[in-house]
Amino acid sequence: MKKIDKKIIQMKKLDVLHCPKCGSTFTVEGKSLKCESGHSYDISKKGTVNFVLGYGEENYNMNMLEARERVIAYGFFNEIIKGVCEEIYAHYLASGKEGETLRILDAGCGDGSHIEMIGRYFTDKGIDTELIGVDLSKDGISIAGRKDNEVLYFVADLARLPFQEHTFDVIVNILSPVNYKDFRRVLKEDGFCVKVIPDSGYLKELRRLYGMPEYKNHEIVAHLREHAKVRSERKIRAIENVEAYADDLLLMTPMLWDREITDPGAKLTKITIDVELFTFGF
Template identity: 35%
Template sequence: MLSKMEMNKLAMQESVALLACPICGGELIFNEPHSFVCPKHHGFDVAKPGYLHLLKQAHKTKYDQALFESRKKVIASGFFEKIIERLTEIIADINKKEIVIYDAGCGEGSHLAHVVNALQEMGRNVRSVGLDIAKEGVKQAARDYPGIVWTVADLANCPNQAETADVILNILSPSNYQEFKRLLKTDGFLLKVVPEANYLRELREFIYVDEKSSYSNESVIARLAEKLTVEHVERVTYKAPIAKALFADFLEMTPLGWHIEADKKSELLANPPEELTVDLQIIIANRAHLL
């Protein structure tokens, strides 16, 4: 039986044509036992437990292992289940023998892994690459979800070949639409998920006392439309139960919980809401009619 490291290395070898040197953009080839090199001899070793560090230079982020562990627990509870189901349905409509998916801002990998697993259960052939600048998240993804290509990468300089993605997932994450446009096949599309007005409304009203209890995504859509053509927009809204024992993890993973005052945080943890509003917008965008 293959180890996680071996499963991940095999996935990299099978998908090497999707990858590019982050320094010169050249094609990567695999060199035994565990490195990838480009024609200009830039080399990248497979790190334990099986991910590639494809950054021009090291980046330090505020996202630590505790945040990603909390994120995984919340996702595993089914909090985002309906949005992931809808994204999977959209991707499943693609009429191709093989679907190539990039998750730009994959974090600790749960969203991408769940989508890929669901598609494979439908009998679909999927190749997938997760990209995130936070090494701790990618390291955890490689450990928890072997068989996917996990890369530490900068979304402003994605280490992937042009026109190789059928789908780019971008879930509650920063974007670089110029890069997404470069990576998409001519018939590929971006699936971007952004908060709608009532997303986590219960938390916003408690923390901000109506000062910032709603969220507007108009500026996000405007920036996206400068580079890509918006094909379809839909809203997914539901109430998600959240266990009291999981609420500290929820505050750890969401930016809303990072700057909350200590007394308010204690009050919230002592008596958390039993459910939260999930109100998200799915934007489907493609390269059509754009130069």
């Protein structure tokens, strides 16, 4: 079966999409999604859909995103994903929904690797999942669409998510922007979000190498507490050996673009992972 046909079957089965322009429901007609108001979106050969035709995120180019995919494959973000999965699993068990399918949205999924890894974690636990990844980067979703997995990937604006109300058990938001209003709309009433925010030591070796100040997350954390109800929080810290993929790490980090290294002779060997992980609802 072709990938597009497989993904169309999944879209029909999930039946959670709605038109981001008018909010009406979709039907699948051939290889397109059409809403009751006549808006139409083509389904690509990879089974992805672009819901933001005419605009989108162009800062994250294909080279950067492919470098990010390789860095993830090396395991750079493994401790973060492990922490995210553990939080989801703990809250899932506490919810009393054991045996039920877990529907997870990765909001800001990039190349799609993280939601794929999350899916594998829960498959290993014997828990059924329905997985969706969205990102504003069309190149990111193009890379995600190459993957042979059960995840549905869409180009979408986090402020206008193409989903019906109260659709998801979990929303994951890893090192990405957030829209609390639309997250609240598409999250089930008893659902929860898991957000990863950089802490002061995050990539400190890179920041030092490029003469950048220590990262401060106070405003982001204050904004989260203002708009959501925090259920739990934890810190994740690890030191990663990056000698094998230092060039890709530099290429995938937008904050370094157009900046010059303060010590041209320096060599990257180890990088600090330092983040805060918040689980919250509304």
